[in-house]
Amino acid sequence: MPTTIEIKLPPAELQNAAALRRAVSRQGKIPEADIADVTVNRRSIDARGANPVYRLRVDVWRSGEEIAPESPPDFNLRDVAEAPPVAIVGCGPAGMFAALELIELGLRPIILERGLDVRQRRRSLRAIQQDGTVDPDSNYCFGEGGAGTYSDGKLYTRSLKRGNYLKALQALVAHGAQENILIDAHPHIGSNKLPGVVANMRQTILDHGGEIRFGHRVDDLEFTDDVQALIVTGADGQSYRLTAAAYILATGHSARDIYALLHRRGLQLEAKPFALGVRIEHPQPLIDRIQYGQEQREENLPASSYKLVTQVRDRGVFSFCMCPGGLVVPAATAPGEIVVNGMSLSRRDSPFANSGTVVAVELEDLAPFADHGVFAGLALQQSVERAMFDSGDGSQRAPAQRLTDFVKGRLSRDLSDTSYIPGLHSAPLHHLLPACIYQRLQEGVQAFGRKMRGYYTEEANVIGTESRTSSPVRIPRDRQTYQHPQAASLFPCGEGAGFAGGILSAAMDGQNVARAVAAKVKS
Known part of the structure; x- marks a missing residue:
């Protein structure tokens, strides 16, 4: 078993393996000659003193100890093309991570996204930046990857107990994010890198039998004692009815029309x-x-x-x-x-x-x-x-x-x-x-x-x-089942439902909601 040690290094020595070993040895627990390997598992900058330093938490293996190689996470994805469908409204982090989790659990996600995929979405951003033209369906908030894709890609969250934080980070790395997000105290991908990660996640969902429909906007729903169907306007302008085993609402904090729709149909909001x-x-x-x-x-x-x-x-x-x-x-x-x-x-x-x-x-x-x-x-x-x-x-x-x-x-x-x-x-x-x-x-x-x-x-x-720090409206849900109190098949999720505040917290909420959906559908 490795020994975990806290050390600090000047910035100029951060990438210097010999300096890293010397810093470990200076702690007095392990002589430098006995150090077989050092792995950094956490790093942050401390600028409180006269000279900024990196603070590192490292795992140290001694000579003679067996060094256990890191194995990539097994996400246990399966083919769900013939599995019961679950509709997900919104292709931001909550919706995409819910979809990946559903695939692991043997259910078929169908994501409805009013905006465009990450590549085509750039045209909408160019239009608002250069021409002042706002597309109400495709912009910095709406479109594949959600608001975080083209507004920084910061992954820091204080909500570590809300879900499987490490699994969410590992999923991003598996789809192309840099590995340092696994160790940085304030991980960040960047708006030039995150679109590629999002596109890779989309491909994984499609490769395993899921479906993503871009340019499809939910305009209404059939509701009596429960949600019976979604009424959707497709990219061709034609309306259709979509039924599923369950419905996940992961629409983000700016989908005001969804709040109005739920209110119109008599579903409780707060x-x-x-x-x-x-x-x-x-x-x-x-x-x-x-x-x-x-x-x-x-x-x-x-x-x-x-x-x-x-x-x-x-x-x-x-x-x-x-x-x-x-x-x-x-x-x-x-x-x-x-x-x-x-x-x-x-x-x-x-x-x-x-x-x-x-x-x-x-x-x-x-x-x-x-x-x-x-x-x-x-x-x-x-x-x-x-x-x-x-x-x-x-x-x-x-x-x-x-x-x-x-x-x-x-x-x-x-x-x-x-x-x-x-x-x-x-x-x-x-x-x-x-x-x-x-x-x-x-x-x-x-x-x-x-x-x-x-x-x-x-x-x-x-x-x-x-003004869009978070939603001023919450879509209520049961704390244990994640279901809306008036609709057993409706699962509010992520920032738009008022239960997350960033990429990682939304991703974890998506995972949690997917597990709750699976528990209901398979019961």
């Missing part, structure tokens, strides 16, 4: 807390200097990140989806709205750093939208997104202020350089945001500046609006 705010973009070298204490970042260190949180008037104000070396992208899902998100490529080599900076919105904050009932949070989201759009020229140019002007409540005469391709225009975000959001952001970013000296600077742009 309002839930969410967060809303802005995206703040700094020059990446500035963030590097603050975090690493180096005038110029050492070449063996990655673009630095940050995570900031404070409390302002009983509400959390926090950074969200921080993208070091990244880009700000337009994430609207319908014409007439401005929504922004962040992404980065695998190398994280953009000269900019950006992060969502948002305020927690609790149910009591939705009183001005009480007439909308369970959709009060959606109404707040939409009102802000439309205000941002109406402040501009009808394109996807986003309203922005310099960070210092934002805090002082004044219009910026000019703006800093940006990664946001459609462009920015100076606008009074302090008026466009609800007062309860703006005032907390105003205090919150000043607190961030005190925690992280140099963060509060006129070099940073504040860009509106970061």
Whole structure:
């Protein structure tokens, strides 16, 4: 059995095998001459001291010990072409991982995805970036792989106990993701790499008898005491009826039409807390200097990140989806709205750093939208997104202020350089945001500046609006069976149902729901 040891290395020695052995030996437990092999199983950056270091958790084998080779995981996939069908609405991480799990369990997934496959989806992204044209069915949120595919591919989650975290990571590696995601404390694939991984996952599903229908949108469902069928509009514009042994709803946090459909059919929904705010973009070298204490970042260190949180008037104000070396992208899902998100490529080599900076919105904050009932949070989201759009020229140019002007409540005469391709225009975000959001952001970013000296600077742009952090609606389900309380065959899943908050947590939720479906169908 190996001995597990915690060590640290300077960045320049991270890839040096001899330095790794010396660091192990310095721990005093194993002489260097007795070390047969060292395997890193966890790594993270510690920049708290004067010089950043890598902290590593390693397994060490002594001379004479048998080194057990790592065997690739066996996913036990089988041919399910003739198995009972399970319909999955949505081809994001929750839907795709549910499909893979169903195949392992001997059921046939049929995925309905309103958007396009990852390759064709690029045209939709080009249209919104360059022409300001929003396709309501194919965009940064809708399409194969879901919102995470073209908005960064970060895999960090704190929800390790919600499911089989390692299995989800191993599945991504098996389909082409880099192996370092298995050991990094904050794993990341990148929006240039993840589409290939997603395409490989699609092929696995198809090769084992599953089916994926792109450009197929669920417009209605037959419901009495349970869901009897889905009414689907296909890519050819023709409507058809789809029946299955069970129905998994994995539609993501922006499928507002699905919430409206369920409500129309009398299926219970719940309002839930969410967060809303802005995206703040700094020059990446500035963030590097603050975090690493180096005038110029050492070449063996990655673009630095940050995570900031404070409390302002009983509400959390926090950074969200921080993208070091990244880009700000337009994430609207319908014409007439401005929504922004962040992404980065695998190398994280953009000269900019950006992060969502948002305020927690609790149910009591939705009183001005009480007439909308369970959709009060959606109404707040939409009102802000439309205000941002109406402040501009009808394109996807986003309203922005310099960070210092934002805090002082004044219009910026000019703006800093940006990664946001459609462009920015100076606008009074302090008026466009609800007062309860703006005032907390105003205090919150000043607190961030005190925690992280140099963060509060006129070099940073504040860009509106970061509104799709999570769904403001939950589709309820039983904690044990994962079934909707009014429909035994309906299984809400992932971010859109209000039970996940990122790629990995959605993937694990998809796995859990698939197992619950199998338990019902095979009972």
